[in-house]
Amino acid sequence: xxxxxxxxxxxxxxxxxxxxxxxxxxxxxxxxxxxxxxxxxxxxxxxxxxxxxxxxxxxxxxxxxxxxxxxxxxxxxxxxxxxxxxxxxxxxxxxxxxxxxxxxxxxxxxxxxxxxxxxxxxxxxxxxxxxxxxxxxxxxxxxxxxxxxxxxxxxxxxxxxxxxxxxxxxxxxxxxxxxxxxxxxxxxxxxxxxxxxxxxxxxxxxxxxxxxxxxxxxxxxxxxxxxxxxxxxxxxxxxxxxxxxxxxxxxxxxxxxxxxxxxxxxxxxxxxxxxxxxxxxxxxxxxxxxxxxxxxxxxxxxxxxxxxxxxxxxxxxxxxxxxxxxxxxxxxxxxxxxxxxxxxxxxxxxxxxxxxxxxxxxxxxxxxxxxxxxxxxxxxxxxxxxxxxxxxxxxxxxxxxxxxxxxxxxxxxxxxxxxxxxxxxxxxxxxxxxxxxxxxxxxxxxxxxxxxxxxxxxxxxxxxxxxxxxxxxxxxxxxxxxxxxxxxxxxxxxxxxxxxxxxxxxxxxxxxxxxxxxxxxxxxxxxxxxxxxxxxxxxxxxxxxxxxxxxxxxxxxxxxxxxxxxxxxxxxxxxxxxxxxxxxxxxxxxxxxxxxxxxxxxxxxxxxxxxxxxx
Numbered sequence: 001x002x003x004x005x006x007x008x009x010x011x012x013x014x015x016x017x018x019x020x021x022x023x024x025x026x027x028x029x030x031x032x033x034x035x036x037x038x039x040x041x042x043x044x045x046x047x048x049x050x051x052x053x054x055x056x057x058x059x060x061x062x063x064x065x066x067x068x069x070x071x072x073x074x075x076x077x078x079x080x081x082x083x084x085x086x087x088x089x090x091x092x093x094x095x096x097x098x099x100x101x102x103x104x105x106x107x108x109x110x111x112x113x114x115x116x117x118x119x120x121x122x123x124x125x126x127x128x129x130x131x132x133x134x135x136x137x138x139x140x141x142x143x144x145x146x147x148x149x150x151x152x153x154x155x156x157x158x159x160x161x162x163x164x165x166x167x168x169x170x171x172x173x174x175x176x177x178x179x180x181x182x183x184x185x186x187x188x189x190x191x192x193x194x195x196x197x198x199x200x201x202x203x204x205x206x207x208x209x210x211x212x213x214x215x216x217x218x219x220x221x222x223x224x225x226x227x228x229x230x231x232x233x234x235x236x237x238x239x240x241x242x243x244x245x246x247x248x249x250x251x252x253x254x255x256x257x258x259x260x261x262x263x264x265x266x267x268x269x270x271x272x273x274x275x276x277x278x279x280x281x282x283x284x285x286x287x288x289x290x291x292x293x294x295x296x297x298x299x300x301x302x303x304x305x306x307x308x309x310x311x312x313x314x315x316x317x318x319x320x321x322x323x324x325x326x327x328x329x330x331x332x333x334x335x336x337x338x339x340x341x342x343x344x345x346x347x348x349x350x351x352x353x354x355x356x357x358x359x360x361x362x363x364x365x366x367x368x369x370x371x372x373x374x375x376x377x378x379x380x381x382x383x384x385x386x387x388x389x390x391x392x393x394x395x396x397x398x399x400x401x402x403x404x405x406x407x408x409x410x411x412x413x414x415x416x417x418x419x420x421x422x423x424x425x426x427x428x429x430x431x432x433x434x435x436x437x438x439x440x441x442x443x444x445x446x447x448x449x450x451x452x453x454x455x456x457x458x459x460x461x462x463x464x465x466x467x468x469x470x471x472x473x474x475x476x477x478x479x480x481x482x483x484x485x486x487x488x489x490x491x492x493x494x495x496x497x498x499x500x501x502x503x504x505x506x507x508x509x510x511x512x513x514x515x516x517x518x519x520x521x522x523x524x525x526x527x528x529x530x531x532x533x534x535x536x537x538x539x540x541x542x543x544x545x546x547x548x549x550x551x552x553x554x555x556x557x558x559x560x561x562x563x564x565x566x567x568x569x570x571x572x573x574x575x576x577x578x579x580x581x582x583x584x585x586x587x588x589x590x591x592x593x594x595x596x597x598x599x600x601x602x603x604x605x606x607x608x609x610x611x612x613x614x615x
Contacts, residue, residue, distance in 0.1 A: 031347045035166070038130055042123045049120045053178045056112035059105045061186040064320040065194075066105065070098040072313030116175060124171035128163055134353060135159050141357040144422040145383070153236025158352050161231055162345035169342040173335045180328035180335070187321045187328075194314045194321075195304065198297055202322050205293035206329070212289065213282045213333050220278040224341035226271035228348060234264045279337040283330055290326035297322050358442070359424055365435065366444040370529040372398040372560030373433050374419070380427030381418055387426065388414060388583040396576065401561045403571035405604065406580035412564045415580070416532055419562070420446055432530075450528030454535035454564075456515040463492055464499045466518055470526035478525060485555070486521035487547045488514070513541065520548060524555055531561040545570075568605050577601065 039046060073095055135158070191199040241248060241257050248257050301318060304310040310318075374396040381389040388411055396402050404412045417423050419430060421442055430437045437445055450470070458466050467482060468474040480499070483489040491514055495501040503509060510518075523531070533552065549570060565571045572591045579587035579594065579601045587599050594601035 028343055031343050031350060034350060035343075035346045038127050039123065039170075041130075042126060045119050045123050049116050049123070049175065050178060052112045052116035052119065053175065054182055056109045056116060057179055057182040058186055059109035059112070061183065061190060062105055063102060063109075064317040064324075065190055065314075066098060066102045067320075068311075068313035068315075068317030070095050070102070070313070071316050072311045073098065116179075120175045121171050124167050124174075127170055128167035131163050131166065131349060132159065135163070135349065138353050138355070138357075142355055143358045143424075144417065146355055151233075151236035151240075153234075153239035154232035155352065156239065157228075157232035157235040158348050161235070162228060162348050165228075165345045166342055166349070169338055173338045173342075176331055177335045177339075180331045183324070183328040184332075187325045191318060191321050191325070194318045195301075195310055198301055198304070198318055201296055201300060202293055202325060205289045205326070209286050209289050209329060209333075212285050216278050216282050220275060220337050220340055223271055223275035223278065224337070225344035227268065227275050228341065228344050230264065230268040230271050232348070234261075234268050237261060237264050275337075275341070279334065282333050282337075286326065286330050286333060290329075293326075294319075294322055365440040367432065367435065367440060367448055370448050371433050372396075372400075372530050373431075374530070374560060375431045375434075376428070377431065378428035379418065379425055379430060381414065381423065381425055383423075389418075390584065392428070392585060394578065394585065394588070396560060398560055399558050400575040401556055401563060401571075401573070403563045403565060403574035403577045404580060405565060405568060405571065405577060405601065407604070409582075410580040411583040412580055413534060414583070415578075416534060416562060416564065419532070420449060420451075448528060449530050449532050450523040450526045451532045452516075452520050452523045452534065456512070456519050458503055458515055458518060460502070460504060462497075462500050462502055463495075463518065466503060467521045467525055470522035470524075474525055479521075482521045482525035483518075485524050485551045486517050487551065488517035488521045491517070517548075520552075524551070529559055531556055531559055533561065534564045535566065568601075568608055579604075 139155075139159075188199070188203075191202060237260060241261070248254060298319065301310070301315040305312050305315050374394075376392050376394040379389055379392040380387050392415075394402075404415060406412055414423075418425060419437075421437055424438075432440075432445070432448065459469075464476065464479050467479045467488075470482075471478070476499075480489065483492060483499075491510075492499055492501070501509075553573075563571055563574065571577060574591065576588060577591060577594055578585050579599070581600060587594055587597065587601050589597070595605065
């Protein structure tokens, strides 16, 4: 990344962190209904889940009432009820039939509960799959500036932690919520059926409970949102420290890194503690209210039994319903907290999905038989409202080698990014073979370029697969030929597995210079009509650089090439040298012409070779 892009990246990233990605949702209702749209394709399965939940819960709710009938049958048979008269004997056949019916109900309830859980698990995983697919496709459409301005760890957290939270909520909490709501309705029905008076006493606890937990629900949302935000920040810090652990150790910044980790971790701990405390305090409060109601019901129910206005089995069933009635209410309260956290996570995901994409292509023109004529006409560009490049005009003829030089932050890499349409122009046009790059597809445009960047990128896989990344359906002999041209064949053959050697995720099992050779081989295999070399030999030794330079010279014959170089000795033979400073091209010409002008190029060149009489 160039210096000016780094500065702007840190500036915007700082603003983003102050805003707090995934801060308190700005529109809970909108986020909730948007999440529901992901469930719409699975409406039929959700209907099955609902029906299974109804059957399972209803059969489970009938259990205490039937068990109460068995208790009544046993009590009246043994003691003759509350009259004190001897019982007529226990009818074990009747009790057996009641217990058989009870067992059947519980068995059917379990079967439908399994159907409910199994179906909902499929719905949840499919929904998570759809979300991840959308996020992945979104990441492919985002412009380069998004990746410059957003921490990698936070983006990964949105794609993993936040989506996992959504999936867990759908799979577990939603089914619990459905079951809890049906249980509440069913138990209310059974309670009123048994005794309206006792039911009213029991219901008094409901508005009291809602009144008590309402302020906690409001406050919990902020803390759950903070928890997800700080989790993303912590992931970002860990990712940065892991990737740069060698630099951290080299400069002795272990303690600083630990302090930064502790600071973010403490913030996450504080947000999580507050969120979980508020979530946890609601359960004992509701239990207290439920227990008070339970005591009142026991006293009143006992009086009713003594008066003979209610059977003993029914009061026993009613007490069970009372105990069960508080459980789904508490589950619903806990689920409400989980849903609050899930909404915060969903909004973070939707924020990513709503990021501004690359400008949509209106044309899909493909370049054929590219000659390599490139023209910058009155180009204006800036990462912010302040323009970095103003009214740039450059003409490059087919087959020319163009070197771009200048001090750090001059805009060299920016020029290449504009050429490949990683960023859109603020003004002017860039043409290839007379065609405006905005009139052709990005795929076609980028197929025109073979690129070797200063920052190497290799993926987990064999060396052959990494080189073949430059050309679809590349044959093994083509891969080896490209490796030989890049002088990578020598070190590859010294590896135990040769071309089948598997590189790890960071490709840390080979040296930085060897990584560079592989990326050069990849570009050589691509055999593109226009070459872009951004400090392509910065990580190799002088002898290997000489060999690679010879191979590059051969490769660049007849091709338009753009070469960014700090070692000016490597571009002395360029057809055109562009000298950039603060976004402007201040000089252009050949090596000899620029030395004669005794300007910035001459200063840069002489500063490198002032002590070398051979130069």
